[in-house]
Every structure is written in C-alpha cells, then in structure tokens.
Amino acid sequence: MAIFKVEGGHRLHGEITPQGAKNEALQIICATLLTPEKVTVRNIPRILDVLQLIELLRKMGVEVEQLSDDTYTFAARDIDFDYLRSDDYRKRCTRLRGSVMLIGPMLTRFGIGFIPKPGGDKIGRRRLDTHFIGLRKLGAELDYEDGDTVFTIKAKNGLKGTYMLLDEASVTGTANILMAAVLAKGTTTIYNAACEPYLQQLCKMLNRMGARITGIASNLLTIEGVDSLGGTTHTMLPDMIEIGSFIGMAAMNQSELTIRNVSFENLGIIPQQFARMGIHFEQRGDDIYIPQQDHYSIETFMDGSIMTIADAPWPGLTPDLLSILLVVATQAEGAVLIHQKMFESRLFFVDKLIDMGAQIILCDPHRATVIGHDHRIRLRATKMTSPDIRAGVALLIAAMSAEGTSIIQNIDQIDRGYNNIDGRLNALGAHIERIDECALKR
Numbered sequence: 001m002a003i004f005k006v007e008g009g010h011r012l013h014g015e016i017t018p019q020g021a022k023n024e025a026l027q028i029i030c031a032t033l034l035t036p037e038k039v040t041v042r043n044i045p046r047i048l049d050v051l052q053l054i055e056l057l058r059k060m061g062v063e064v065e066q067l068s069d070d071t072y073t074f075a076a077r078d079i080d081f082d083y084l085r086s087d088d089y090r091k092r093c094t095r096l097r098g099s100v101m102l103i104g105p106m107l108t109r110f111g112i113g114f115i116p117k118p119g120g121d122k123i124g125r126r127r128l129d130t131h132f133i134g135l136r137k138l139g140a141e142l143d144y145e146d147g148d149t150v151f152t153i154k155a156k157n158g159l160k161g162t163y164m165l166l167d168e169a170s171v172t173g174t175a176n177i178l179m180a181a182v183l184a185k186g187t188t189t190i191y192n193a194a195c196e197p198y199l200q201q202l203c204k205m206l207n208r209m210g211a212r213i214t215g216i217a218s219n220l221l222t223i224e225g226v227d228s229l230g231g232t233t234h235t236m237l238p239d240m241i242e243i244g245s246f247i248g249m250a251a252m253n254q255s256e257l258t259i260r261n262v263s264f265e266n267l268g269i270i271p272q273q274f275a276r277m278g279i280h281f282e283q284r285g286d287d288i289y290i291p292q293q294d295h296y297s298i299e300t301f302m303d304g305s306i307m308t309i310a311d312a313p314w315p316g317l318t319p320d321l322l323s324i325l326l327v328v329a330t331q332a333e334g335a336v337l338i339h340q341k342m343f344e345s346r347l348f349f350v351d352k353l354i355d356m357g358a359q360i361i362l363c364d365p366h367r368a369t370v371i372g373h374d375h376r377i378r379l380r381a382t383k384m385t386s387p388d389i390r391a392g393v394a395l396l397i398a399a400m401s402a403e404g405t406s407i408i409q410n411i412d413q414i415d416r417g418y419n420n421i422d423g424r425l426n427a428l429g430a431h432i433e434r435i436d437e438c439a440l441k442r
Contacts, residue, residue, distance in 0.1 A: 003409050004422060007431035008381055008402035011292070012255035014428045016246060018238040018262060019045035019419050020070065024198035026098030027175045028234060029053050031202060032062070032074035033105035034179060035209060037231030042071045045239065048416040049096055056092050056099065059083055075231075079110060090116040090150060100128060101172055103153055104180035107140055113153045130166055130173035137164045138177070138184055161186030161225055169194045169219065169313040175202055181223040182211040188223040195219050196314040197237060197266040208232040237263050242418065243288070244270050244321040245393050248328040249425075250290040251279040252401045254375070257428070259288040268315050276307060277325065277332060295374060298334035306369075310339035319343055323394040326350065330358040330379065331401065332372035340366050349391035352384040353398055381406040389417035396421070400430055409437065 020043035029050070032039040044050060046069065054072065058064045061080040065073045083089055093099040093116045106113035132142055132151075138159040143152040161184050166173065174194040179202075181188035193199075195217055203216045209232045212224035243262050250257040251274075264271075264283055271281065271288070278296035282289045298307050311319035319342045326338045330353060340346050347368050350360045356379040359371040373379075381404030386392030392414040399406035408414075411434070414421060422432040 001409070001437045002411055002434050003407055003437045004396065004399075004411050004414075005433040005435055006396065006399035006406045006408060008400055008404060008406065009378075010400070010429050010431050011253055012250060012257055012425070012428040012430060015258040015260055016424060016428060017260040018242045018246070019047070020236040021045070021198055021239040022047060022049060022241070022417050023171070023196075024201050024236045025050045026053060027101060027172075027198060027202045028205060028236060029057065029074070030098070030101040030105055030175075031179055031206065032057070033076045033079075033102065034109055034182065034206075035229040035231060036075065036077045037229075038073050038075045039209075039231050040067070040071065040073045040233040042233070042235040043238075044070050044072055044236065046070065046419045048412065049098060052092065052096050053098055056089075056096070059088065059092070079106070081112075084114045089114070098172070100131060101176050101179070103131065103151075104135065104176035104178070107135060107153050107155050108159055108180040108183040111155045111158070114150055115153075116150045128173075130168055130170040131176045134164055134166065134173060134177035134190075135180055137162050138180055138188065140180075159184035161188040161223070163189045164191070166190065166192040168192070171196055171199060174199060174221075178202065178213070178221065178223065179206070182206055182213070182225065182229065183227070184223075184225040186225055188225070190221040190223070191219065193219050193221045194313060196318075197240070197268070201234075201237060205232060205234045208234075237266055240267055240270060241318065241320045241390070243267065244274070245324050245397070245418075247271075247274050247279060247281065247288065247290060248324040249397050249400065251277070251293060251296055252328050252331055252397050254292055254294055255290070255429075256292040257290045258284075259290070261286055262288050264288070269317055270321065273309060273317055273321070273325065276309070277328060277336070278334075279328070296332050298329065298332045298336050298372065300334070306335050306337055308337040308339055311342050319346070320390050322346070323349070323390040324397065326360075326368060326370060327353060327394040327398050329370040329372055330360070330398070331375050333374040335369060335371045338368045338370060346388070346391070349387050349395065352382070352395055353379070355382050355384075356380050356398060356402060358398075378403040380404065383407040383409070385409040386411055386413040389413055393418060393421070396432075400425075400432075
C-alpha cells in the first residue's frame with residue numbers, strides 16, 4: 001500500500017492541464033454497450049476507477065483497443081453472459097460504484113442485466129432506488145431478495161416508453177434510465193432529470209449514434225426510442241472537480257498558477273463560488289489564471305451575516321467540491337458555513353484538519369463552520385488517512401500548505417479520481433513523495 005509523504009510550505013508556479021472528466025468517463029464507457037459498432041472515446045483519464053471499468057468491459061467480452069494514452073475504441077459485438085454470473089464479475093463491480101450504469105445498456109439491448117451491490121466512496125447512504133424505479137417504469141422486472149449480493153433485472157417483453165418523475169435528480173440514475181430508454185419502444189419523458197454538463201455530453205453522444213433525445217441541458221428529457229444505435233467518436237470534457245481543486249490549491253498555497261483548457265462555459269457556478277471565498281482569478285481565453293495572493297477574504301451576505309456555501313443539483317454547486325472549499329477556508333480571512341446537503345458523513349474528515357490546527361466547528365454530519373487563520377497561523381503537519389477521493393485531495397492541499405512533513409495513507413482513494421497527481425504537482429514545485437508504506441516502517 002502506497003502513501004504520500006508531503007513536505008509543506010512550497011509554493012506552486014506554472015501551468016497545468018486538467019484530465020478528462022471522471023464522472024463523464026464512467027457514463028460514456030458504459031454507453032458503448034448500446035451498439036455492436038465501434039465507438040472511439042478521447043480524453044479518457046488514466047485513473048483507477050476508469051481503468052477498472054475498461055478492464056471490466058474487456059472481461060465482459062467487449063473488444064477494447066487503446067489507440068493512445070487517452071484514446072480507446074470499444075466494440076461490444078458480443079457479451080459473455082456466463083462471466084456476468086461469475087465471482088470475478090461480482091468482485092470487480094463491488095469495487096466500482098459506476099458499474100451500476102451497466103444495467104441500463106445491457107437491459108435495453110440484451111433484455112437482461114446483472115449487477116452486484118456497487119462499491120465506491122464510503123460517504124454515507126447512496127441508495128439505488130431511483131435507478132430501479134425508473135427501469136421498472138420502462139417495464140423491467142427486478143429479481144432481488146434480502147441477503148442477495150447480485151441484482152438481476154429482466155425485460156422479457158422489451159422496454160416501453162413512459163412518463164416518469166424522478167424522486168431525486170440523480171446523475172447516475174438519470175444516465176442509467178436514459179440509456180435504457182433510447183432503445184425502448186415509444187416515447188419516454190423524464191422529469192426532474194439531472195442536467196450536469198457530463199449528462200449533456202452523454203445525450204449528445206447518443207444522438208450522434210442515432211438516438212432521438214430532446215430537452216438536453218434541462219430537467220425535462222424526451223426520448224423517442226429507436227431500433228438500433230451506431231458507432232461514433234466522442235471527446236470528453238475536462239474534469240471540473242480537478243479544475244476546482246487546482247484553484248483552491250493555488251489560493252491555499254499562495255501560488256501563481258495557470259489552468260489550461262478548462263471549458264469555462266461548462267464550469268457553471270464553480271468560479272463564482274471560489275470568488276465568494278475571496279480568491280482572485282482571470283479568464284484568459286479558455287484558461288484560468290490565478291495570481292499569487294497573500295490573503296483572501298470570505299465575503300458576507302448583504303446583511304453582514306456569515307457566508308453559507310451549500311451543494312445542490314446542477315446548476316447548483318457540485319458536492320464534490322465542498323471538501324476543497326472547506327479546506328481552503330481554513331486559511332482565509334473570515335468565516336463560512338459549509339452545508340453538505342446531498343451526502344451523509346462526507347464532512348467527518350474535518351477531524352484531521354482540526355488536528356492540524358484548523359478552527360472548525362462540526363455542527364452535525366452535514367454542516368461545519370470554518371474560521372480562517374488568514375495565513376497568520378500555518379497548519380501543523382500530521383499523519384492522516386484519505387477516507388474518499390475528494391476528502392483525500394482536500395487533505396493533500398492541507399498538507400502542502402502545512403508546516404512540516406505530513407503522511408497521507410490510503411492514497412488509492414486519491415488515485416481513483418486523480419491521475420499522477422503527485423508527479424503533476426511536483427512539476428509545479430510541490431514536494432510530494434510516493435513511497436511504499438512497508439518501506440517507511442522499515
């Protein structure tokens with residue numbers, strides 16, 4: 001098991017280009033199961049979750065070819081259904097939450113799908129009801145009993161279009177139902193659909209493959225089912241979470257940084273939220289330039305009350321950036337209330353920041369108040385464990401700004417979402433060493 005040894009106090013300088021979007025990649029790669037024809041996908045991030053999904057498709061019988069470091073082709077001509085009943089398939093799926101989006105494509109094209117309870121981040125209850133309720137409305141039958149480890153879904157008479165109002169604007173739920181609906185008979189209407197840029201990308205790709213989807217970028221999608229889909233070429237957006245991480249990292253470490261090719265029009269409210277934290281930046285074409293700032297001050301509301309930053313479905317703030325905003329606030333001037341509405345337990349990593357000297361009051365599992373040090377007091381180095389992808393990077397940012405050398409364990413969690421993060425940051429001036437934990441003990 002590898003760990004990060006982080007020497008704090010080094011400012012960053014230079015340019016960095018974000019990787020392809022992790023959350024988009026998981027949707028797009030699952031969608032390649034919808035056609036026997038070749039689908040070429042560009043700007044695929046080489047991160048653990050995505051590489052595991054690609055390998056899973058290979059095991060399922062999909063013809064996968066890597067054309068370059070970030071470009072693959074997929075041809076799902078045949079699927080090995082015996083493998084879908086194997087222990088190896090179950091084990092691989094349980095390590096990867098995105099595997100749940102295999103159900104929709106398999107169900108609509110082959111009439112049956114198997115999926116174990118998916119894994120992923122341990123950030124509280126993340127139910128799958130939205131997925132299964134939507135698929136049932138399309139005519140699928142769910143075979144599952146308490147104690148089972150595998151869901152079996154069948155569409156004996158094929159799927160049929162219908163109207164549905166989702167109980168929550170689930171991104172993966174919307175994607176799963178959308179992929180099932182494109183080959184269903186008749187018209188499907190999905191109200192309260194998620195509308196994140198990555199879901200918009202999925203819709204656009206499916207339309208290029210021959211689907212008929214309207215209402216893209218809204219919460220009301222209409223899908224006219226077609227008989228079959230063809231191949232296409234798709235290029236993924238840059239990862240907005242990584243872009244936000246780099247903005248926060250530059251501010252926290254009083255660094256000058258240029259983030260290249262960010263697809264600014266697809267960042268939504270993200271730049272505005274960092275501006276509310278007092279972080280200065282400039283849009284230069286499709287790049288973001290963050291100048292060196294010795295201080296940044298959190299805004300207050302117009303009546304002078306404490307600023308509150310909360311997550312919400314798109315076009316609200318993505319919950320994946322709240323961990324970054326929270327750690328950046330620890331060295332701001334002023335105070336902020338971070339309200340994590342959409343997931344449970346995701347703020348519990350703040351005890352590590354408190355150990356480092358941060359002034360944080362954990363109000364409850366969903367809310368934390370942060371009183372910034374304004375860089376007058378540096379955080380203290382410590383030993384900590386990464387609980388999930390985003391908290392792991394937030395702790396890495398904290399360690400980079402701390403006084404002394406910190407140890408971060410369980411960095412596989414960080415590798416699930418960030419490609420070669422240590423090498424890319426070291427090229428900018430960071431001092432991060434990836435070492436084997438056993439070697440450290442010796």
